[in-house]
Amino acid sequence: MSRAAERLRLLINHLDRPPAAIVSFPVGFVYVYLYTDDTDLLTPDQRLFYEKNGFILIKNLVSDEDIDRFRKEFERVCRREVKIPGMVVMRDVAIAKSEFVPDQKAVSKLQDFQEDPELFRYCSLPEILKYVECFTGPNIMAMHTMLINKPPDAGKKTSRHPMHQDLHYFPFRPADRIVCSWTAMERVDRKNGCLVVLPETHTSTLREHDYPQWEGGVNKMYHGVRDYDPALPRVHLEMEKGDTVFFHPLLIHGSGMNQTKGFRKAISCHYASADCYYIDVKGTMQENIEKEVKEIASRKYNLDDEITFKDTWAFKGRLVQGERTSL
Numbered sequence: 001m002s003r004a005a006e007r008l009r010l011l012i013n014h015l016d017r018p019p020a021a022i023v024s025f026p027v028g029f030v031y032v033y034l035y036t037d038d039t040d041l042l043t044p045d046q047r048l049f050y051e052k053n054g055f056i057l058i059k060n061l062v063s064d065e066d067i068d069r070f071r072k073e074f075e076r077v078c079r080r081e082v083k084i085p086g087m088v089v090m091r092d093v094a095i096a097k098s099e100f101v102p103d104q105k106a107v108s109k110l111q112d113f114q115e116d117p118e119l120f121r122y123c124s125l126p127e128i129l130k131y132v133e134c135f136t137g138p139n140i141m142a143m144h145t146m147l148i149n150k151p152p153d154a155g156k157k158t159s160r161h162p163m164h165q166d167l168h169y170f171p172f173r174p175a176d177r178i179v180c181s182w183t184a185m186e187r188v189d190r191k192n193g194c195l196v197v198l199p200e201t202h203t204s205t206l207r208e209h210d211y212p213q214w215e216g217g218v219n220k221m222y223h224g225v226r227d228y229d230p231a232l233p234r235v236h237l238e239m240e241k242g243d244t245v246f247f248h249p250l251l252i253h254g255s256g257m258n259q260t261k262g263f264r265k266a267i268s269c270h271y272a273s274a275d276c277y278y279i280d281v282k283g284t285m286q287e288n289i290e291k292e293v294k295e296i297a298s299r300k301y302n303l304d305d306e307i308t309f310k311d312t313w314a315f316k317g318r319l320v321q322g323e324r325t326s327l
């Protein structure tokens, strides 16, 4: 990136993003990129696609062998053959049955697997990091890890994931230096509840989030954007095993119901530049998620009110490339 473009990006981030959409734009014959760096990996078309749409899908990025290893480790966790410090094992609100342990509720998500060397290998895969660097720059922290196991819907539509922006969960900025990688662990399509994205929404601001008023209930921590225009164009990301989508934390996305009999698995990590900084979310729309996260963390670690939102993130973030400069 040229020095002028870098200065412009800093200026825009410094202004903390006015409500009007900002998109990359041509200046004379030079394109100013706001969301991607030139690392010689993305083609000009790929960069423009991400700049315009807020996501990019890379086919066949993670090997079958790696995915099979993640799947085996997931099974070991479900069978309680390994116990990983700090990992959160979430179960579906509906009575979907576990695929591995009879009479147990299905595990719908593993969160915070930074202490599981086998699953955390995903976050350090060179083939993933070389893309991540295009969005975060060279100093990279793995901040948030998940293995999502969308169960067959038990008839209450609870397997849906409401449309949301991931930035709602994060007390660090700038948003443009954060990116999610999400890898399909098998074929995902509209039948088993693939990701759904609203292109271009990454150029907007963070919206108010809350639990959706769904009749059948909603899974813990599954907040959704309070009101967004349902007429906005949406794209269903049908993917094969190993395909990986990288997307911006303001991109509105979610996933549909799993209408099959199988579990739909994906593994993901949110990365941030280690040069990002923490913000205080007091008095902002993110206060509701701060309260919920602090309550869960205090209960888990028996800490009363001492733990801060920032602590929960600083504690689980791990450097995966470069230097831990700030976060």
Ligand SMILES: O=C(O)CCC(=O)C(=O)O
Residues within 6 Å of the ligand: 146, 148, 150, 161, 166, 193, 194, 195, 253, 254, 255, 266
């Ligand atoms: O994998 C899915 O179904 C959606 C996951 C997601 O968007 C999230 O957990 O933030």
